[in-house]
Amino acid sequence: MEGRSSPLLISVLCLGIAFLYLPMLVLIGYSFNASALASVWGGFSTAWYAELLHNAQILKAAALSLEVATLASTGALALGTLAAIALVRFRRFRGRLLLTGMVNAPLVMPEIITGITQLLLFVSMLQLVGWPNRGMTTIILSHVAFCTAYVTITVQSRLQTADRSLEEAAMDLGASPLQAFVDITLPIIAPALISSWLLSFTLSLDDLVISSFVSGPRSSTLPMVIYSKVKLGVSPDINALASLIICAVGVCVLVAGYLVRRAERERLRDAQLAGR
Amino acid sequence: MRDEQRRTRSEAVGDSPRQPRSALGQFAERHGRWLIILPPLVFLLVFFLIPFAFALKISFAEAALSIPPFTDIWHVGADHRVHLSPSLSNYKYLLTDEVYVVSYLYSLKTAFFSTLLCLLIGYPMAYAMARASKATQGILMLIIILPFWTSFLLRVYALEGIIRDNGLLNAVLLWLGVIDHPLKLMRTTAAVYLGIVYSYLPFMVLPLYATLEKLDITLLEAASDLGSRPWRAFVDVTLPLSMPGVIAGSMLVFIPAIGEYVIPALLGGPDNLMIGRVLWDEFFSNHDWPVAAAVSIAFLVVLAGPLALHQYYRVRQLEQ
Numbered sequence: 001m002e003g004r005s006s007p008l009l010i011s012v013l014c015l016g017i018a019f020l021y022l023p024m025l026v027l028i029g030y031s032f033n034a035s036a037l038a039s040v041w042g043g044f045s046t047a048w049y050a051e052l053l054h055n056a057q058i059l060k061a062a063a064l065s066l067e068v069a070t071l072a073s074t075g076a077l078a079l080g081t082l083a084a085i086a087l088v089r090f091r092r093f094r095g096r097l098l099l100t101g102m103v104n105a106p107l108v109m110p111e112i113i114t115g116i117t118q119l120l121l122f123v124s125m126l127q128l129v130g131w132p133n134r135g136m137t138t139i140i141l142s143h144v145a146f147c148t149a150y151v152t153i154t155v156q157s158r159l160q161t162a163d164r165s166l167e168e169a170a171m172d173l174g175a176s177p178l179q180a181f182v183d184i185t186l187p188i189i190a191p192a193l194i195s196s197w198l199l200s201f202t203l204s205l206d207d208l209v210i211s212s213f214v215s216g217p218r219s220s221t222l223p224m225v226i227y228s229k230v231k232l233g234v235s236p237d238i239n240a241l242a243s244l245i246i247c248a249v250g251v252c253v254l255v256a257g258y259l260v261r262r263a264e265r266e267r268l269r270d271a272q273l274a275g276r
Numbered sequence: 277m278r279d280e281q282r283r284t285r286s287e288a289v290g291d292s293p294r295q296p297r298s299a300l301g302q303f304a305e306r307h308g309r310w311l312i313i314l315p316p317l318v319f320l321l322v323f324f325l326i327p328f329a330f331a332l333k334i335s336f337a338e339a340a341l342s343i344p345p346f347t348d349i350w351h352v353g354a355d356h357r358v359h360l361s362p363s364l365s366n367y368k369y370l371l372t373d374e375v376y377v378v379s380y381l382y383s384l385k386t387a388f389f390s391t392l393l394c395l396l397i398g399y400p401m402a403y404a405m406a407r408a409s410k411a412t413q414g415i416l417m418l419i420i421i422l423p424f425w426t427s428f429l430l431r432v433y434a435l436e437g438i439i440r441d442n443g444l445l446n447a448v449l450l451w452l453g454v455i456d457h458p459l460k461l462m463r464t465t466a467a468v469y470l471g472i473v474y475s476y477l478p479f480m481v482l483p484l485y486a487t488l489e490k491l492d493i494t495l496l497e498a499a500s501d502l503g504s505r506p507w508r509a510f511v512d513v514t515l516p517l518s519m520p521g522v523i524a525g526s527m528l529v530f531i532p533a534i535g536e537y538v539i540p541a542l543l544g545g546p547d548n549l550m551i552g553r554v555l556w557d558e559f560f561s562n563h564d565w566p567v568a569a570a571v572s573i574a575f576l577v578v579l580a581g582p583l584a585l586h587q588y589y590r591v592r593q594l595e596q
Contacts, residue, residue, distance in 0.1 A: 003493060005407040013404040013416075016397055020423045020477060023434035026444050030437060083316035090309055095317055102320040104590045105583065108527060110535020112552045113572050116559065117327035120569060123344045124330050145323040148316060177308070199425065206427035209537055213559070223429050230433050230542065239437075242430045249426050257418050 024246055031239035048240035065205055065222035072143035073200035080151025088159045106149040115213030118142045134216035142214045147200035158192035191263040195256040202249055335570035336362035346566045366570035383551040387533035390472035394480040394529050402484035424478040432542050435474050463545035471539040480525040487521030520589055527586040
């Protein structure tokens, strides 16, 4: 539906984008403010970044969050990919509707409900089977649950467009179904796998509500520490931390976007070379 | 079905039958499907669906000074029978204490108007995106996706930097001479709306763009060839065809916005009593878990309609 847009439409688009980006850019600007007072510009300074390195509470929370995010996104990648294969490749099986529901509902389910119900589950499980104690384990388990949904959605749409006949050709030539999948389909869906791992990683890294419910007394993730500071008002070292996180996420998205785009281009070129 | 196809094809090219498999291979062949289906199915069942059953159970219990802080709804009596003692007191409490009904309605209202605002801003944005050249579309897509990936909490915090009393907005307006006192935006209803629209706008734009981009331009041309004015062509052709995107985007904003906690807690004032906040306080300040469980279950009942609508459109979209 390419075509000319009216100037009005284009200005709404530009204003919308400015609205989305301005607060983040201003925040990054403030993070270099030497003055601790938000309203005064006290000159350029990187002192707040240096201060972060000496804040033991933030460093500890950051380490916990990174560990949780790495494990949770890896677990979600495995489970979500299996779910996507099941939903795309097996048209009919018992529990298909249930699985479809359970991978779509977490996308819109208010976090606060997921958090409370999961906490009630963990508490009841601890009573019944003596596992798991509230802490890192419970945070990882609940993050895997909602990240799995995002992985499934991403991989599912990619898998649907993957050409099935290539895999069948490989099997006709004697490859086992597993071998055919690994050699043919896996490279095709690889960009989706990478981007859904990265998405899970960032989602896990910034979850506040669910973690607050399921975490134990001594396991505060980074967003929980940030939230407790932010509630008291603007603090300059949080400006620095937030800028670092925003830039890191920005780089991740650009890399993921570039990878997906390059893979897409190569695939199109290969398809053209193959004369299809 | 797939095996059949393959078999007929192998026969057609006179292929030799596949080599015999090991015992493990035979097992995988017979039960391979379930090796793939079961892990995610069981995991999500245990850690996503079953928690709702526990919440339902605990919503019938009573708060107690114990670990965990609620009573059991059944016990085995001296006669070795299970005695059920469900209590409806939490649900009665929800109906009698005004704060719950008021905050449910207030959350629905806030979510509805924020969704409408997102739609009014997001639709022209998505439309302009869809009309851009293919190369520009890719870049615009990335620009809209980036905030979607960025931390919610940090974005709400960043917005606070703009709208607080000594923030950028007031500084600019004072400097321009538009106002002579700083506007009081923080801790107001306006700030909550601004926060929700700011946080959820990408969720509205992306599905709208996805439907508009696929739209057949020839239909619009046909409409204008037949003498339709651009505005009429939009109302008669584009808008109805983009309905799936409108519904998908609206549900992605509406449902999570009802339960929003961070935005009313950071940007709103004491009047902005949304259900997410009430639930949070019930849990962390009052430590009344059974009431919190009952609030969640009642919440889920309220959400059943929108959730079903979201599910229906997702499934239909995937089947296409």
